[in-house]
Amino acid sequence: MTTLFYISLIILSVASAVNSCPPSDRAALLAFKNALHEPYLGIFNSWKGTDCCHNWYGVTCDPESKRVADISLRGESEDPIFQRAKRTGYMTGYISPSICRLTRLSSLIIADWKGISGELPRCFSKLPFLRVLDVVGNSISGYIPADIGRLHRLTVLNLADNLIAGGIPLSLTNLSSLMHLDVRNNRLTGLLPQNFGRLGMLSRALLSRNQISGRIPPSITTIYRLADLDLSMNQISGQIPASLGKMAVLATLNLDFNKLTGPIPATLLNSGISNLNLSSNSLEGILPDVFGPRSYFTVLDLSHNNLKGPIPESFSKASFIGHLDLSHNHLCGAIPLGSPFNHLEASSFAFNDCLCGKPLLPCRH
Ligand SMILES: *[C@@H]1O[C@H](CO)[C@@H](O)[C@H](O)[C@H]1NC(C)=O
Numbered sequence: 001m002t003t004l005f006y007i008s009l010i011i012l013s014v015a016s017a018v019n020s021c022p023p024s025d026r027a028a029l030l031a032f033k034n035a036l037h038e039p040y041l042g043i044f045n046s047w048k049g050t051d052c053c054h055n056w057y058g059v060t061c062d063p064e065s066k067r068v069a070d071i072s073l074r075g076e077s078e079d080p081i082f083q084r085a086k087r088t089g090y091m092t093g094y095i096s097p098s099i100c101r102l103t104r105l106s107s108l109i110i111a112d113w114k115g116i117s118g119e120l121p122r123c124f125s126k127l128p129f130l131r132v133l134d135v136v137g138n139s140i141s142g143y144i145p146a147d148i149g150r151l152h153r154l155t156v157l158n159l160a161d162n163l164i165a166g167g168i169p170l171s172l173t174n175l176s177s178l179m180h181l182d183v184r185n186n187r188l189t190g191l192l193p194q195n196f197g198r199l200g201m202l203s204r205a206l207l208s209r210n211q212i213s214g215r216i217p218p219s220i221t222t223i224y225r226l227a228d229l230d231l232s233m234n235q236i237s238g239q240i241p242a243s244l245g246k247m248a249v250l251a252t253l254n255l256d257f258n259k260l261t262g263p264i265p266a267t268l269l270n271s272g273i274s275n276l277n278l279s280s281n282s283l284e285g286i287l288p289d290v291f292g293p294r295s296y297f298t299v300l301d302l303s304h305n306n307l308k309g310p311i312p313e314s315f316s317k318a319s320f321i322g323h324l325d326l327s328h329n330h331l332c333g334a335i336p337l338g339s340p341f342n343h344l345e346a347s348s349f350a351f352n353d354c355l356c357g358k359p360l361l362p363c364r365h
């Protein structure tokens, strides 16, 4: 009986040693922690002891393999640590490449710490199980790794609000699982890859506030699931592909503050797009007379372009226009009467050549 008791004790202790995280994963986490400095909340205070799989703040292991699978450290959170400290997070230091020794990592979130700087580790692209890479809201510099396309499981790539420079790697279009791409507010330059349309799972492509140049690759319009395309505040030139207005689920199209020329494609004004901002480009020609019941806009901002001619009669057939801005163009003529206009103010039509009628001054004839 006693022998049996001791045997089960031994089995139990072996089992609990197997249950804790591998020493190599623990060492990688400690090296990662040592490159960071978090002075206000003490989020790393729990990173002690041998078992990094239990009660290490923000660390989760795979229940089968006991390897570290997720790191989730958010500087803006509802967690009690933040409520006690009555502040948001702030961290300095850099993301140590030692994190790439966690070869089973599936999700890496180091978000909104503002002060984390240094370069984006290039070894990220060698983490074969990575599904989520989110380092939004830091001061990270460096480049997107040229071989990022190797991460064929990646679904979320969020590098927004950092100082990342250089081009969009050609290999990016090999990310066949990517659903959410957010690189807003960085220092990216160069062109969008011509074969951007290969990102067949993409539903949000947010690239605003960079210095991306060149044309909008027409292949984008083949991405069936794309709902939100934001290329605003870049240096994009050329014409707007008319096929953007034929996309199945595109609801938000922000191309404002670029160097786009040519006409506004008629397809955009009678499509599923409900949020359309083309402001501050060099678009020209007349407003196509194609508005109809499918024209439903929470935002329609065409201000600061070179549009001329009248506001088309069909405008009053639009089913809804929440916020309209046609100001700072060369439009002329009577503003059509109709329900979409009843709530609009004069500022929606200001700074044109000779628009008249409600809500502007009456036409003189
Ligand atoms: C994309 O993936 C294919 C197949 O794995 C590979 O041959 C190609 O070199 C990759 N493209 C880039 C630009 O890395």
Ligand SMILES: *[C@@H]1O[C@H](CO)[C@@H](O)[C@H](O)[C@H]1NC(C)=O
Pocket (backbone or CB within 6 Å): 232, 233, 256, 257, 277, 278, 279, 280, 299, 301, 323
């Ligand atoms: C449209 O874009 C312009 C220029 O970037 C911006 O100033 C404006 O606020 C945007 N319009 C709306 C309604 O968000």
